Amino acid sequence: DAKTTQPNSMESNEEEPVHLPCNHSTISGTDYIHWYRQLPSQGPEYVIHGLTSNVNNRMASLAIAEDRKSSTLILHRATLRDAAVYYCILRGFFYKLSFGAGTTVTVRA
């Protein structure tokens, strides 16, 4: 299965945007890019997903590079409730999501 690479941690100020990068240079043409987040002591929560085009929803935006070898999750205005571990995951044919270590996001008040 194709793997992803994310920074271990990122910090942001409250009400500022957060850009979370993810590299997936071995992505195949049919792999979906998924993002989940995990708040402390909770199960992961779906954030957004995409295949080729940029995607927006009420939680975030997903910007996918033209060659699909990288993507960026954008939180438009970070709040304290956005402090979590964010996982970038590639979804292959059999839908067996593999969560790496993710990026720990800290939001400063």
Added chain:
Amino acid sequence: NAGVTQTPKFQVLKTGQSMTLQCAQDMNHNSMYWYRQDPGMGLRLIYYSASEGTTDKGEVPNGYNVSRLNKREFSLRLESAAPSQTSVYFCASRWTGLEKLFFGSGTQLSVL
């Protein structure tokens, strides 16, 4: 709507004991999954069930068995618990054809 419900929330076992972790979803989802999360790590897939009556191994199936009892319920059994199975266990479900996975709140298991 309870979503994905896991029981128990906490459990302490002695090495060699057996137990079953229960998972139920009320969203009429076809697919269900069991993950484990070790401290400071991401989640690893243990087993999954694409539909009622089918189960398949994930990344780390050794030491576990599963049962898809019906469409709602997917249980995970540890036949002879080992300290290496100390972890937080998450159940998840999904409607086939949709990308979004819904997770339960987890079971924290300690094996002494």
